[in-house]
Amino acid sequence: MATNTKEKKKFTKKLLNKYRLVILNEDTFEERISFKLNRLNVFVMVTLTGILLIFGTTFLIAFTPLREYIPGYSSTSLDLKATRLIAKVDSLESEIHVNQQYFNSIKKVLMGDVKTVDFDKDSVRLTQKLDPEKVDLSPSEADMQLREEVSREDKYNVFDTDKNTVDFSLFPPVKGAITAAYDVNEKHYAVDIAVTKDTPVKAAASGTVIFSEWTAETGHVLILDHGNGLLTVYKHNASLIKEQGEKVKEGEVIAIAGSTGELSTGPHLHFELWKDGFPTDPSNFIDFE
Known part of the structure; x- marks a missing residue:
């Protein structure tokens, strides 16, 4: 001790x-x-x-911002840019999904699965922004009455509304006699124009080619999107000059007329005009003769 x-x-x-x-x-x-x-x-x-x-x-x-100079720490500005890029990518993915649904609806019409494009881009975009858990989906009494009234009406009455209005002039894709007119009762949502074989088919208006393929029933088919919900369809072509994704001008040659497909009976152009997903009579807006 x-x-x-x-x-x-x-x-x-x-x-x-x-x-x-x-x-x-x-x-x-x-x-x-x-x-x-x-x-x-x-x-x-x-x-x-x-x-x-x-x-x-x-x-x-x-x-302090000095940590940005230490290896392993990210910059505040880079984090902000990354967040903005993530939001932009998510928005682009949603837009691509909507456009794909729209093109699939058009493809179903071309293949004969459905008669009209029952698809509204604006409605789909609005739905994507809503929280489904906060939306009351149960129909109101007024909604039920409207459904009953619509169900009793002729399903073709929608063609008499403003949905089939075209607000600018269209260029005739070909010149010739109309051999089969637009007829809702016969479910012929187009006009057939008789032409000689290998006649150039021209774009009715400036736009973008969204479909350029072969189908068994209608042969070589080409579809143009002119914006504002306006589409033109060209069927039974002998060959196609433009491919999907190309831009075309009014009056530019896009195909060569012919008689391809099981439903064709001779050289002619089967021409359709669609406005906001509904067919309309092309002869009301174009002089083919």
């Missing part, structure tokens, strides 16, 4: 022994600065300095 006590006193004495730190002029040995120190003071000062450095570095990394 006595030995332990002596060692403790000796250790305490070492810690408290006073020393003088003197800074001298090397040439004159003149004393410039001096400090009285002991080991305990030096230990405390070094410890406090280390703690302050740790806290200061942590503060700079956590709360």
Whole structure:
């Protein structure tokens, strides 16, 4: 016990022994600065300095823009750009999905699966923005009455509305006699124009080719999207000059007329005009003869 006590006193004495730190002029040995120190003071000062450095570095990394210069930390501006890009990509994916649904609806009409394109882009976009859990989908009494009234009406009455209105002039794709007129009762939503074989077929208006393929029933088919919900369809062609995705101008040659497909009975052009997903009589807007 006595030995332990002596060692403790000796250790305490070492810690408290006073020393003088003197800074001298090397040439004159003149004393410039001096400090009285002991080991305990030096230990405390070094410890406090280390703690302050740790806290200061942590503060700079956590709360100042200086952390952007440390490898492994991302820039605030880059994070903001990444967030904006993610939102833009999500928006583009939604737009692509809507357009794909629209093109699939058009394809069903061409293949004869359905008679009209029952698809509204604006309605689909609005639905995507809504939270389904917050939308009351139960029909109101007024809605039920409207459904009953519509169900009693002729399904072709929609063609008498403004949906089949075309607000600009169209260029005749070919010139010739109309051998089969537009007839809703016969479900012939087009006009057939008799032409000689290899007659050039021209675009009725400027637009984009959204379909350029072969079908068994209607042969070589080409569809143009002119914007504002207006589509023109050209069937039974001998060959197609334009491909899907190409831009065309009004009066530009897009195909060569012929008599292809199982439903064709001779060289002619089967021409359809669609407005907002509904067929309309092309002869009301184009003089083919």
